[in-house]
Amino acid sequence: MEQIMQIDGFIALYIFMLAGFVGHEIIGKVPAILHTPLMSGSNFIHGIVLVGAMVALGRASTPLEQIIGFIGVFLGAGNAVGGYVVTERMLEMFKSSKGEK
């Protein structure tokens, strides 16, 4: 598969730097009351690893690669789905006394 643009060298470094800055900025102003849900939420977001595992399994040719790929997709799906369910459950409970939604 040909990529239109290769992400490597300095482009990669720039993406890495900027994305890291974004992550740092977002958490920096978070009140302590949301630390647990936020950890859970960021845990969900790295569930995107599922996509990579799918590609790895999709390109696997030997049985060994297929087995590992299968485990990878299984684990990735668990990360994404589980992370979503528990984060959503926690955040759903946060309500204001003014009752606005």
Add this chain to the structure above:
Amino acid sequence: MDILNMTLIIDLSYFLAAVLFIFGLKRMSSPVTARGGIVWAGVGMGLATIVTFLFPGMTNYLLMVIAIGLGGVIAWVSGKKVAMTDMPQMIALYNGMGGGAAAAIAAVELFSGKDHGLTFGILAVLGGFIGAVSFSGSLVAFAKLQGFKNTTLRFKGQQMLNLALLLSSLVVAVMIITQHSSGNLVSIFFMLSLVLGVTMTVPIGGADMPVVISLYNAFTGLAVAFEGFVQQNPAMIIAGTVVGAAGSLLTQLMAKAMNRSLAHVLFSGFGETVAEGQEVTGSMKPIDATDVGVMMAFANKVLIIPGYGMAVAQAQHKVWELTQLLIERGVDIKFAIHPVAGRMPGHMNVLLAEAGVPYDIIYDENEINSEFESADVALIIGANDVVNPVARTDPSSPIYGMPILNADYAKNVVVVKRGQGAGFSGIENALFFLDQTRMLYGDGQEVAGELIQAVKSL
């Protein structure tokens, strides 16, 4: 369909997913918009997953669907069922799965024996290493918090063993990168990384576990980002890096809130340097629930300090009922939450939210500490070390310097407690011996019920 068009759809969807992740995470950082935030991120995840099926040149679709179904269903059911008190270990488990998935990607890439070039070889190996450590480490953390393995194992030379494991995996990693395509080396490499994750986590005590889980969360993010570079997948790169950075900062915040440095958490056990601290003198004065009910009902301002003991006793619903009664009577009532109340920062807020307590009467330590002086009653339920004034007054105490809630400044202090024992850290609490302090002994839930009756009968 045209391969180029397909690639364009995939790239666009990944871009959209990355945008949704960032804005979702941003929205999650305020309680008002948090609920929407996770939904946004969820939409991004769904989109990215679906378009990945369109990826050109893929096979094994059946296996893929089975694996997604299996992992998804198991996680869905367990996530729906888990009690709010058990949330920390559940997060650890899901995080470990993510780390394992990243390690699996690296394993497939490395076992395939493709020449990745130096940069991508290093990134693949590094991501695999971090992912594997996060995987086995998180599983140990899960097992510990779940109570499968309560004892903390420490032995002489543990640090040396960890160092040896780290160095040998480094050596094997270099061999893999320089002479790629040796299946055995790759197996040994992952074995070493997995063992290191276990030996790193086993000596860490339960109290420090939240910090460790948060650290592994950041690790997994980083591993995902590295594998994203290897696979040239921008959604993985951005999501992984954002989580890596956010997770690192969150880990630091947590460690700071617990008065522990990260190095301390990782390289020493809690209580290894037990300083004795000064002797606490005086006596504890008991009180009964009826008197406390009267005291609170006629107070102008009451601050409630809940601790993990309240959650263990499942008393949060009763406490909220009591709070509502007092609000009806016109009492100014607020919840004061220490950052480490519960089992990780913010955990207590989740538990209170579950009981229906609105978040705008919940305050954290630096918001509320100035209000204790004007409070008539400070009601402490199941908290101990976080209100111990020796953290402020006694430099020889092991918890000296830890930020605490200044409950001792309140005019009256009522401590709901099961027995007379010391707190989690084993340190006597000087607050319990103060003149204005009364002890209300009993199980948190029963006591809260008695207090409700007392207030109702007025």
